[in-house]
Amino acid sequence: MDAMYVTHPAPRNEGERTGLHLDVRVLGAVEAARDGVPLALGGQKQRAILGVLLANIGRHVSADEIVDEVWRDAPPPSVKVSLHSYVSRLRAQLGGKEALRRRGSAYRLCLPRHAVDAARFERAADEGFAELRRGRPDSAVGHFDRALDMWAGSPFADLHEYAFARHEADRLGALRLTVLEERAGARLRLRDCGADPLLRKAWEENPMRERLAARLMYTLYADGRQAEAVEVFRQTRSRLVEELGLDVSPELSRAHMDIIRRRV
Incomplete structure (x- = not known):
């Protein structure tokens, strides 16, 4: 499974160009809001489909792959109909066809690069690592603090029954541990010993x-x-x-x- 892309804060007008003003959170339970208003993401299967698309954001995910991830070994005969119905509901919540696109039997989640908290976390972590390489531990600590503040719990916390969610939780959790280690090292260099x-x-x-x-x-x-x-x-x-x-x-x-x- 491809890793979630690493992003940087988008220009102010990026959300305006796409018509999307979304904040999607996966560092904890999966949640989404538009202009600060929480979105109804539906039941467990619908949320799991969104989770699969978030874990593969920016690339097309085939219907078969989604079915394998969400229904595993027991898909009903009408699973493709159910999948299409769930995707249609998600599309309506997230902002229409520009947000969730279909190509043949595959689906692609297209959100502004700053819209997902995990992507913002990864970018802040990378900025901290870069500042350490430049010999700027004080700036690095600021980026690491910002990255860690985004966490509300285990990633995809409400979807851990699914393998893709556990995989992403492990991947993001490992990066968080590295951030904590590097932050501690930077604080020691600064003699910030609390x-x-x-x-x-x-x-x-x-x-x-x-x-x-x-x-x-x-x-x-x-x-x-x-x-x-x-x-x-x-x-x-x-x-x-x-x-x-x-x-x-x-x-x-x-x-x-x-x-x-x-x-x-």
Whole structure:
């Protein structure tokens, strides 16, 4: 499945050219609004069809592919009729044929590039990474904060029974973890050493992600919490050994030695 495209904020008149003033959110439950007014996206099947199109935004998705994703192994004989009906309702909600186009038996969701929160998140993340490469950690932190503020929960949270939604949630979630790691590193370079609840929660949910653990350890140590930093190392190492039969990476081991020898 193609990844959701990476976008940048559109010029002010882009929505005017398309006649669309939409805000579509997938970083949490799937929601949409036009000019601030929530749109009725229908029942589970209809929302799942929208989810498939959002996960493949900008390209044509065949009817067969949508059926495979949404109805899986049990499509009814009239599934194509049902699909066409659902798509027609979505088209009416999203703004007509310009928003949801059909070519033969395939459908394509065409929205302004700034309309989807996941695309805005990816763009903000990329801008943060670029600022780090330019040696501007302060600017990078601003972009990373903006990216993280877009999250309301697990992506496609109301559609996790579908494989495409779980795939997108995993992909976007992995990028979010990278953003948290790079943000922590940038804050350390700036000596901005306050506690980071998002970083701590992310490690608790991903206790064997060693780079995340290392960044959390340095952050805790910089905040004057050496014992907690060492405990993060102990727990991470214990999980790696017990569950995977692996010892810690050189990066995590180095973080541990830096902290216990106070070389940070």
